[in-house]
Amino acid sequence: MRATPFHIDVTQSVLDDLKRRLIQTRWPDAPKEANWNDGTNIGYLRQLVSYWIQDFNWRDQEKYLNGFQQFKARIDGLKIHFIHECGVGPKPMPLILTHGWPSSFFEMTKIIPLLTDPASHGGDATDAFDVVVPSLPGYGFSQNPNYRKMTLKDISDLWTKLMVDILGYRHFGAHGGDIGAGVATNLGRFHPENMIGIHILAFASPILNQKTAPLTEAEQQYVSKLKLWEKEDGAYEHQQSTRPQTLAYGLNDSPTGLAAWIIEKFRSWSDCNGEIERRFSKDELLTNLTIYWITETINSSIHLYYDHQHSPKNTQMFRRIEVPTGATLTVEPVNRPPREWVERTYNVQRWTELPRGGHFAAFEEPELLAREIRAFFRPFRK
Template identity: 80%
Template sequence: MLVKPFQIHVSQHVLDDLRTRLEQTRWPDAASGAGWNYGTNMEYLKQIISYWSRGFDWREQEKRLNEFPQFRADVGGVTIHFIHERGRGPKPMPLILTHGWPSSFFEMTKIIPLLSDPASYGGDAKDAFDVVVPSLPGYGFSERPMEQKMTLEVIADIWTKLMVDVLGYRRFGAHGGDIGAGVATSLGRFHSEHLTGIHILAVGSPSLGQGTAPLTQAEQTYVSKVRLWEQEEGAYEHQQSTRPQTLAYGLNDSPAGLAAWIIEKFRSWSDCDGNIERRFSKDELLTNLTIYWVTETINSSIRLYYDHRHYEKSAQMLQRVEVPTGVTLTVEPVNRAPREWAERTYNVRRWTELPRGGHFAAFEEPELLAEEIRAFFRPLRDPT
C-alpha cells in the first residue's frame, strides 16, 4: 500500500469563493432577547462571519498544519489522510487518536507533541508514543466514500489495516472521544490481537438483556440524565441519522449556515460556561470550519450517523471488550457515566473523572488528557 506525503494547499479560487459567499450572507430575523435559547446567537455569528471574511488568515493556519508530517494512503479501498508523528524516546508505543463530529484531525494538534515528545513538556521520554491521527473517512482530507457504508466496525477495520499493513505496527493503542470512542471500542472488540489497550472519553451503552444485573441507582440516574440531554440537545443526531442529505444542501452551500450548525455544538458541549471563546479562539473555530468548507465534507461527515444507525447490525457489537480499557470522563453531563455502567462493557483498568474540560478534551485540556493517556498505557508497555 503506497503512502504518499501530503501537504494542505487550498486553491485561491476556493478561498475567494468562500469570501464572496460570506459577504453575501442573507441573514434571518431573530427573536428579541433570544440569546442562544433558539440556537446560535445571531450577534455572535455575525462577528464570526465578519472575521472569517476579513480577518481570518487561512494561509497562516495552513502553514501551521503543514508543520505536522502528513500522508495519504489507500486503505481498504478508501484514501485516508493522516498525521504520523514519530515519538522521541527510547521505545515509543504506537497510538492512534480518533476525532469525532463536528471536530476534525485539527482537534488533536495540541496533544500530539505532548504524547510524541513528553520530555520536552516536563514528562518522561519513556512515555513517548508514535502518534497517528487520521481524518475519519468522509472528513477533512480523507476520501468521501460514496459506495461503502461507514460504520464504526468498518472504520475499525480500516484503522487496523492502516496501523498494521500500511505502517507496520504489530500492536498499538487507541484513543478517542465521541465517534472516536466508538471506533476505539470496535478496535478493542474486533481486533484485540493487535490492541495493547484502548483509552476512551465516552462509554457506549451496554447490553441490558435477560440475565444482566439490574441497574444501580447511579445507573438509573445517569440514564435519566441522558434522556433529558437527548430531548434538549439530540435533534442534530436524529436529523443526521435519518435525513442527512436534506440538511447537507444548505450546509454545503452556505458557510454561515455551516458555522451556525457547528459553532453551536462547540459552545454547548465544551466546558466554557456559555462563553465559547473561553475555550476556543476565533482562529481555532474557523480553522476547523474551513477544513469542512474547503473539503466539502459536511455531507459525508454527517452521513456517517445515518450509516451507523442503519447498517451497524452485527450482534457482536454488544460483546464485552476484554482488552485493557482506560476511561477518562470530562464534565460533559451526557458522558459522566458511573463506573459500574462502563464495567458492563469494558475491562476497566483506569478510571478518572476530570475536574474540567468538555467534549473536545484534546483541545480544551490537552495537558490533563495527555497525562491520563500516558498514565493508562504506562503499565501496558513492553518492558523489553
C-alpha cells in the same frame, strides 16, 4: 501498500469563493431577546462571520497544519489522510487518535507534541508515543466513501490496516472520544490481537436485557440524564441519523449556515460556561470550519450517523471488551456515566474523572488528557 506524503494547498479561487459567500449572507431575523437557547446566537455569529471575512488568515493555519508530517494511503479503495509523528524517546509506543463530529483531525494537534515528546513538556521520555491521527472517512482530507456504507466497525478495520499493513505496527494503542471512542471500542472488540489497550472519553452503550444485572441507582440517574439530553439537545443526531441529505443542501452551500450548525455544538458541549471563546479562539473555530468547507465534507461527515443508525446489528457488536481499557471522564454530563455502567462493556483498568474539560478534551485540556493517556499505557510498555 504504502503511504505518500501529503501537503495542504488550497487553491485561492476556493478561498475567494468562500469570502464572497460570507459577504453575501442573507441573514435571518431573530427574536429581539434571542439567546443561545433559541439556537446559534445571531449576534455572536455575525461577529464570527465578520472576523472570517476580514481577519482570518487560512494561509497561516495551513502553514501550521503543514508543520505536521501528513500522508495519504489507499486502504480498501479509500484514500485516507493521516498525520504520523514519531516519538522522541527510547521506545515509543504506537498510538492512534481518532476524532469525532463536528471536529476534525485539527482537534488533536495540541496534544500530539505532548505525546510524542513528553520530556519537552514536563514528562518522561519513556512515555513517548509514535502518534497517528487519521481523518475519518468522508471527513477533512480523507476520501468521501460516496455512499458506500461506513460503520464504526468498518473504520476500525481501516485503522488496523493503516497501523499494521501501512505503518508496520503489529501492536498499538488507541484513543478517542465521541465517534473516536466508538472506533476505539470496535478496535478492542474486533481486533483484540492487535491492541495494547484502548483509552476512551467515557463512551458506553451496554446491552441491557433480562439477563443483565439490574441498573444501580446511579445508573438509573444517568439514564434519566441521557433522556433529558436527547430531548433538549439530541435533535441534531436524530436529523443526521434519518435525513442527512436534507441538511446537506444548505450546509454545503452556505458557510454561514455551516458555522451556525457547528459552532452551537462547540459552545454547548465544551466546558466554557456559556462563553465559547473561553475555550476556543476565533481562529481555532474557523480553522475547523474551513476544513469542512474547503473539502466539502459536511454531507459525508453527517452521513456516518445515518450509516451507523441503519447498519444491521449482530450479537458480536455487543460483546464485552476484554482489552485493557482506560476511561477518562470530562465534566460534560452526558459523557459522565457511573463506573458500573462502563464496566458492563469494558475491562476498565484506569478510571479518572477530570476536574475540567468538555467534549473536545484534546483541544480544551490537552495537558490533562495527555497525562491520563501516558499514565494508562505506562504499565503496558515493554
